[in-house]
Amino acid sequence: xxxxxxxxxMRGGTSKGPFFxxxxxxxxxxxxxxxxxxxxxxxxxxxxxxxxxAHPLTSKVGIVSLSEREGIDLEFLFAQLQPDKDTVDTTPNxxxxxxxxxxxxxxxxxxxxxxxxxxxxxxxxxxxxxxxITVQTPGGQISxxxxxxxxGAPGSSAPVDIGFLDTAGSVCxxxxxxxxxxxxxxxxxxxxxxxxxxxxxxxNGMPLVILRAQDMGCTGQESVAELNANDDLKRxxxxxxxxxxxxxxxxxxxxxxxxxxxxxxxxxxxxALATRSFIPHVCHEAIGVLAAVTVxxxxxxxxxxxxxxxxxxxxxGSITVSVEHPTGEFSVTLDxxxxxxxxxxxxxxLRTARLLMRGEVMVPRSVWDGAA
Numbered sequence: 001x002x003x004x005x006x007x008x009x010m011r012g013g014t015s016k017g018p019f020f021x022x023x024x025x026x027x028x029x030x031x032x033x034x035x036x037x038x039x040x041x042x043x044x045x046x047x048x049x050x051x052x053x054a055h056p057l058t059s060k061v062g063i064v065s066l067s068e069r070e071g072i073d074l075e076f077l078f079a080q081l082q083p084d085k086d087t088v089d090t091t092p093n094x095x096x097x098x099x100x101x102x103x104x105x106x107x108x109x110x111x112x113x114x115x116x117x118x119x120x121x122x123x124x125x126x127x128x129x130x131x132x133i134t135v136q137t138p139g140g141q142i143s144x145x146x147x148x149x150x151x152g153a154p155g156s157s158a159p160v161d162i163g164f165l166d167t168a169g170s171v172c173x174x175x176x177x178x179x180x181x182x183x184x185x186x187x188x189x190x191x192x193x194x195x196x197x198x199x200x201x202x203x204n205g206m207p208l209v210i211l212r213a214q215d216m217g218c219t220g221q222e223s224v225a226e227l228n229a230n231d232d233l234k235r236x237x238x239x240x241x242x243x244x245x246x247x248x249x250x251x252x253x254x255x256x257x258x259x260x261x262x263x264x265x266x267x268x269x270x271x272a273l274a275t276r277s278f279i280p281h282v283c284h285e286a287i288g289v290l291a292a293v294t295v296x297x298x299x300x301x302x303x304x305x306x307x308x309x310x311x312x313x314x315x316x317g318s319i320t321v322s323v324e325h326p327t328g329e330f331s332v333t334l335d336x337x338x339x340x341x342x343x344x345x346x347x348x349x350l351r352t353a354r355l356l357m358r359g360e361v362m363v364p365r366s367v368w369d370g371a372a
Contacts, residue, residue: 003370004360005035008104009051010062013096013351014152014286017060018051018361019104022077025063026368033088036061036079038363045084051361054083056257056279062097064104066111072130073111073120076101080257092258093124093170093205095289099160099351102133106142107355113137127170129205134161135353144354151328152286157352164347167205167293171258177201177248181303185247189239192232199240200304201248204297204344205290207259209244210305213276220265220274224326227276227283234281237261241280253280260291264309271322271329272299273310287325293347296321296332300344 005025007018018039026032037043040059041050052059061079069075078097080089102120105111111120119134136143136158146158168175178201186196197215202208213220216233227233241261245253253259261278268274277284277291287295298304299312299321313319323330335346 001365002362003365003368004362005039007039007359007361008107008355009357010100010104011153011354011356012062012094012098012100013150013289013353015057015060015094015096016053016356017058017062017097019062019064019100021108021110022063022065027372031368035363035368036081036088037086038367039361040081042081043084043086047083052081052083056080056082056282057285059083060094060097062100062104064101064110067123069123071121072123074101074105074122075125076122077125087255089257090126091171091256092207093126093129093290095162095205095293095349096351098122098124098131098133098289099162100353102135102160103142103144103353103355106135106137107358113140113142129167129170130165132163132165146352148350148352150350150352151325151330153352157354160351160353162289162349162351164205164293167290167347168344169203170205170290171207171250172203173249175202175204175297177203177207177250181301182305183244183247185240185244187236187240187243189236192236192239195236198305199244200298200306201244201259202294202298202304204294205347206288206294207248207250208262208291208294208298209241209259210262210264210295210298211240212305212309213263213265216263218263218265218276220263220276221268222276224283224285234278237278238281260288262287262291262295264295264306266309267311267322267324269324269329271311271324272296272313273306274324276326284325286327287323287330289330289349289351292323292330292332293349295323296334296347297344300334300336
């Protein structure tokens with residue numbers, strides 16, 4: 001005997017995973033987490049006994065509910081699992097999975113279309129971050145067919161437009177959690193000599209530590225495979241992450257998925273700058289939505305480590321920053337306060353999403369018997 005739980009398997013941006021209605025999962029968090037681990041098949045590197053995809057980008061979960069808060073339509077809880085760990089982290093955001101929230105709600109009848117296009121305000125519970133999400137609903141039905149393309153996902157799809165309303169200090173206490181646009185850090189640890197470098201600690205939707213690739217002995221144009229095979233580099237990056245997180249007010253992040261570590265280098269494909277992002281121990285094939293927003297903010301802000309590396313787009317109002325990554329680029333449009341051009345007031349971007357499968361995921365009754 002097993003417990004059947006309704007879910008939809010969805011791609012959101014360059015991530016994918018099962019989406020659930022909150023009411024279909026256990027109310028208490030420990031049981032809910034055990035259910036999610038069983039559903040995805042963690043901990044196991046291959047996730048062979050679950051529906052996880054054996055990679056952090058495909059070990060994600062979306063939990064959606066209708067909102068009773070004024071001005072909010074839907075509430076979204078994101079959960080990051082790891083293939084080989086028994087952790088369920090609901091602290092960070094995921095802008096890619098966010099792109100699938102409104103399609104999921106329309107597919108399950110939680111909300112109804114509002115015309116040829118439909119806009120809903122979604123609150124991400126992880127960090128109390130609101131976003132207006134617009135999807136295509138011709139004839140009152142969610143559409144996945146279209147010409148929008150995003151690097152990191154094959155083919156083309158209908159656009160999902162996301163406008164983030166307030167992202168500064170999503171997990172940290174403020175946009176610049178150390179109080180500085182640039183900090184000089186001396187890193188100590190085992191297995192390598194001490195080293196000193198400049199970093200920018202910033203959180204505009206995702207806590208990031210941004211550092212110049214050259215300071216780590218890299219060009220910033222290495223392939224994902226090269227970086228993942230560089231154990232010395234990963235050892236030094238992790239030592240930096242654990243040390244600087246204390247200064248960011250994040251405490252011990254040994255078992256956390258943040259802050260993400262982002263290497264930057266001059267652009268090679270006509271963008272603003274090149275990135276190689278670790279999430280946090282594996283190099284990302286692309287870059288996360290909110291990581292791109294945060295990098296774009298650092299590009300626009302004076303005094304960060306991006307100065308002298310990035311090619312800043314011209315303009316003082318709304319600008320589009322093209323963030324290069326291993327499989328392409330990610331463009332983020334940033335609106336600024338007219339009185340303070342370096343202060344980003346709104347970030348807008350394009351994603352796509354698609355329903356992959358609908359049905360029920362089965363978990364052992366020993367994990368959950370289906371009772372509330």
